[in-house]
Amino acid sequence: MTRIGFIGLGIMGGPMAANLVAAGYEVTGYNRSQPKIDKLIAEGGKGARTVAEAVRDADVVVTVLPDSPDVEQVVLGSDGVLANIASGALLVDFSTIRPDTTRAVDEAAAEKGVRTLDAPVSGGEQGAIDAALSIMVGGTAEAFEAGRPVLDSVGKTIVHVGPAGAGQTVKAANQLVVAGNIGLVAEAMSFLEAQGVDTEAGLRVLGGGLAGSKVLDAKGPKMADREFKPGFRLELHHKDMGIVQAAAREVGVATPLGAVATQLVAAAVAQGDGSLDHSGLFRQIARLSGRE
Structure with missing residues (x-):
């Protein structure tokens, strides 16, 4: 079973995490507010007290965060995703952020041997609930193929649009x-x-x-x-x-x-x-x- 560390369980992230659980993944979620974590646990996932705990043993790490500074803090911070993720893992960022921030994350991840996909979504809350999101994906072809099963579990229209930053x-x-x-x-x-x-x-x-x-x-x-x-x-x-x-x-x-x-x-x-x-x-x- 592929282990997924999921960061950000809000309006979009919560339903997406639930759909990954329903698809058979072992999902460990982290959110700043405990009730969102409790909801994921009730849906069959697991909860984490910190970002580090959520991502440490994950094969895939997913982030769904509000803005570029949030991604920078959570992913690039001193005890964030890249400080704790295993080499060889895949980082999929479903957030909508600046393309230059995405490219900076990709460069930092590459130094740790981590593949990345920027995969912002469209379709709103209902699309997230229905696993019917449109996903525009940036990254290498190899990373896209590796992440395709995860993407298929939350989206309906999924297109690889180019290298890192192209999705954004x-x-x-x-x-x-x-x-x-x-x-x-x-x-x-x-x-x-x-x-x-x-x-x-x-x-x-x-x-x-x-x-x-x-x-x-x-x-x-x-x-x-x-x-x-x-x-x-x-x-x-x-x-x-x-x-x-x-x-x-x-x-x-x-x-x-x-x-x-x-x-x-x-x-x-x-x-x-x-x-x-x-x-x-x-x-x-x-x-x-x-x-x-």
């Missing part, structure tokens, strides 16, 4: 598209409501035409119902749009629509909506017209 670059592009799409769906919803149109009927017909998208299907009803329980928090999308803008600037790429979406997301977070699902961007769009 594709995820940045994903977040750019999603933010812009959410913003336009929010504008359309605000427009339909102002015109007195039945929004349920409007969403249904829009979804059947060229305007249809997964974002429209998943987020439009949330906007109509004003139900913004977080599947993916606005504050995290705010962080991701910062990654997009910085990475685009590095290579001299203009993202004019992305810049507008970035500012709208930032404004929503600044006005206290950061803990809402990113469909909560609707509130910011509606406020611009005095409708929320």
